Amino acid sequence: MRGEAGLLADLDALAIPFTAHEHVAVFTVAESDTVNAAIPGAHTKNLFLKDAGGAFWLVTVPGEARVDLKALPAAIGCKRVSFGKADDMQRLLGIAPGSVTPLAAINAAPGSITVVLDAGLAAAERVNVHPLRNTGTIGLAGATILDLLRHWGHEPLIASIPVQDNP
Numbered sequence: 088m089r090g091e092a093g094l095l096a097d098l099d100a101l102a103i104p105f106t107a108h109e110h111v112a113v114f115t116v117a118e119s120d121t122v123n124a125a126i127p128g129a130h131t132k133n134l135f136l137k138d139a140g141g142a143f144w145l146v147t148v149p150g151e152a153r154v155d156l157k158a159l160p161a162a163i164g165c166k167r168v169s170f171g172k173a174d175d176m177q178r179l180l181g182i183a184p185g186s187v188t189p190l191a192a193i194n195a196a197p198g199s200i201t202v203v204l205d206a207g208l209a210a211a212e213r214v215n216v217h218p219l220r221n222t223g224t225i226g227l228a229g230a231t232i233l234d235l236l237r238h239w240g241h242e243p244l245i246a247s248i249p250v251q252d253n254p
Contacts, residue, residue, distance in 0.1 A: 088181040088194040089193050089194060090181060090193075090194065090219060091218050091219045091220065093193055094190055094193050094218060094219060095218075097193070097235065097238065101234075101235075101238065103227065103231055103234075103235070105225050105226060105227045105231075106126075106213075106225070106226040107218070107223065107224070107225055107226075108122075108125075108126050108223060108224045108225075108226075109222065109223050110122045110222060110223065110224065111222065112185070112221050112222050113185070113221050113222075114184070114185035114221060115185075116130075116132050116150050116151075119150070122224070123150065123215070123224075126215055126224055126226065127213065127226075128211070128212070128213030128214060128215050128226050129149060129150075129207075129208055129211045129213065129214045129215065129229075130149070130150035130151075130215050131147050131148065131149065131150055131188075131208065131214060131215060131216055132147070132148050132149070132150045132152060132154075133145060133146070133147050133148075133187035133188060133189065133216075134146040134147075134148070134154060134170070134187075135170065135171040135175075135176050135180075135184075135187055136159075136168040136169065136170060136171055137168065137169055137170075137171045137172075137175065138160065138165040138166045138167065138168050139165075139166035139167040139168075140165065140166050142165060142201065143171055143175065143179060143199065143200040143201070144163065144165065144168065144200065144201050144202075144203060145180070145187070145189060145191070145192070145200055145201070145202045145203065146159070146163070146203040146205075146248065147188075147189045147202070147203065147204050147205060147208060147216070148205045148208070148248050148250075149205060149207060149208060152205070152248065152250045153250055153251040154248055154249070154250060154251070155249040155250055155251045156168060158249035159248065159249060161249075162246050162247060162248060162249050163201075163203050163244060163246050163248075164244075179194075179195050179196075179199055179200055180192070180194050180195055180200070181194035181219070182194070182219055182220075185221045186217050186219060186220050186221045187217070188216045188217040188218070188219060189202050189204060189216060189232055189236065189243075190216055190217070190218060190219060190225070190232070190235065191219055192235075192236050192239055192241050193219075193235075193239050194219075195239075195241070196240075197239070197240030197241055200241075201241075201244055202236055202241055202243045202244070203243070203244045203245075203246055203248070204229065204232060204233065204243055204244070204245055204246075205245075205246065205247070205248045206245050206246060206247050206248075208229050208232075209229040209230065209232075209233060209245045210229055210230075211228070211229040212228055212229075213226045213227070213228060214226070214227055214228070214229045214232060216232070233245070
């Protein structure tokens with residue numbers, strides 16, 4: 088597992104510009120709202136999922152999105168999904184719940200998980216994600232996140248993620 092040190096080394100070696108922010112630990116999107124108010128750019132929510140076929144998925148969407156989990160499989164090309172277990176997350180990505188980020192793919196063997204980035208985030212100038220821990224935020228271009236995933240041997244999927252209507 089390369090961890091945050093490996094992530095920072097890759098950002099440096101690849102001359103990737105980013106912004107970094109330290110903050111209190113946040114475990115949910117609701118808890119992060121106060122922190123996010125001071126950080127410009129798109130904020131994210133990450134879903135660690137397992138499909139009915141046993142494949143693992145990491146889906147990154149805008150923080151305010153309410154993902155339609157019944158419609159999601161058709162959008163990303165899999166069977167019914169459920170939330171993955173914390174021990175699988177630790178084994179595959181080397182992170183704990185609350186610290187989920189597409190950047191955790193640095194720790195994942197190619198082919199062990201499919202990383203999905205919402206199409207709007209993929210095109211965003213600045214996307215804020217955790218640097219493998221929930222006490223920090225890194226801001227990167229959406230295209231840069233895709234480049235990093237490819238650099239680590241993953242072929243990211245860009246998809247229009249279905250959301251539920253707000254009540």
